[in-house]
Amino acid sequence: MIAIGIDMGSVGTKTVFFDGKVVDSHLEPTGWNPAEAGRKSVEYLLDKNNITKSQIGPIVATGYGRKSLAIAEKSVTEITCHARGAYFLDNQIRTILDIGGQDSKVIRLDQSGNVVDFMMNDKCAAGTGRFLQVMANLLEYSIEELGAIPIEGEIQSISSMCTVFAESEVVSHLAKGVRKEAVALGLLDSVAVRASSMLARIGIAPGLAFTGGVSRCSSLVSMIHAHTGQNVKTYPQSQFAGALGAALISHDMI
């Protein structure tokens, strides 16, 4: 039996097939129709791995679109799934910082990987992947290029966290001739400060993992390390942590 977890994010739909270990995973743009993206992903992975429908277990959905997926047997929040998935990747993890496309969250785990506390910033794009994406576009950087900027350089601090205001602030700094790198570092720093204060509020237990698409940005990782004084672990597969967690829950149900 193959367990299936689908994480229906606002930007990407992530699907993981699992049978005790990860069989395969797939990322599909969510687009306008999350349910369709989920269905397509399952079909794609079934086809690719020569698996028939009769071999699959219950589908567990998570992410903001989780309730719209009719083929799912169960929906579980991204907090629980993310924690399950991240703990599976590394059972030394006790604190998770996740910065995704539309929201950011921090989760505290106990030794067995159970969620003991969490906090979400979901009110606005401030400090999320979307914020960085908009700003990167403005500066004509890719997220990876943004990540490659050495953090020792001069920093132009950005006071506004609201996407709209930060945008005009950035434009005015550039017009005044401030170096692009300095503005970029200022933006990254504002995200790092915000993330670190969220971590401080929940209290960091050592074993800090940084997950989500934005964790690919290595300069940001270093900044969070600098602000929190904690080692920050990242994982190449961490984008799939939520889907993996959902697949693990599906696996429990088999």
Add this chain to the structure above:
Amino acid sequence: MSKIDQIMAEVEAHLKDGVLQVKEWKEEGKPVVGTYCTFAPWELITAAGAIPATLCARGEEPIAAAEEHLPRNLCPLIKSSYGYALTDKCPYFHFCDMVIVESTCDGKKKMYELLEKMKPVHLMMLPQTAQGEGARAIWRDELDRLRSRLEESFSVSITDQEISRRIELRNRERRALRSLWELSRMDPPAITGKEQYMISEYCEFHFHKEELVPWLEKVVSDIKVAYDQGERRVDGKAPRILITGCPLGGAQKVIHAVEDSGGVIVCYENCGGVKEQGFLVDEDRPPMEALTDKYLNIGCSVMTPNKSRMDNLRTLMEEYKVDGVVEVVLQACHTYAVETYEVRELVRSTGRPYLSIETDYSKSDVGQISTRISAFLEMI
């Protein structure tokens, strides 16, 4: 249809009857007094022959109008209350002869000043603390002052005897409401938190208490009988949640989020919930003295210190076998927002999980609240 379904259908059908009662009352030439707060002494108002109608507002509609006078960054409850008055959209406010307000939080206090342009306002000076003889003396005087104002305004004389009669009636209602809340001490609870809330709303806006109280007593005993005969409306595995914080009237989305995500609310420690009914007015003491103590000791965050809220929370968590606590804080409510720290520490010290939700009266965060609450329930 089960017995409890029948009761709920009846309640739902009559939920809006309060407006008619007030209208008829007015047509008979009798006075209506608006109140905004649990601190308003019900017994004195009714002893003056008036209907006390709760105006503490719960709708989002008039907020835009209120923001023409009030800052946007203000508690939605205050904006909504003011907006209803301003736009004349609340029938209860419309029928009021006067309103009684208290010096509670800063926002409310200042908003009340503006209300004076629309209705006669009687301000009760609520001390900022329940401790000490001085504070008590102030509140005791304020009750006297209210009594005289009511007597003057409605040309009546309020006798001690009448006040005592009202105390008895209200205590009987408090006991009945308490037994309604206590239906959730059972495991699983006899009815859902939504159902309890609906019944208590119905009671709040039922102004003929002589009729209401026996009805409520019977409803509670009927529900118990149905429960004993095996009727179950709540899954025994549902996490048992206590809700605390700001008044919930305009933030009922939180109630829905909890119960639609598989939890059950077993206790409301908010205004309108068990908080008010926890303590009765002492019937063996002179009525004005007993009223003074009862109302001064309401565990509201505008009081400093607010020890009685913490004590009460600790007891309720035990009595109602609570699995987790959700605190609701309305945007820009400083007093409750600051107290979240102490509440969180208290709840966690008992080994229970705690979640705080900041919200307003809009629908914009319904999805997010449901995710956070589901995650919280999954954690339990």
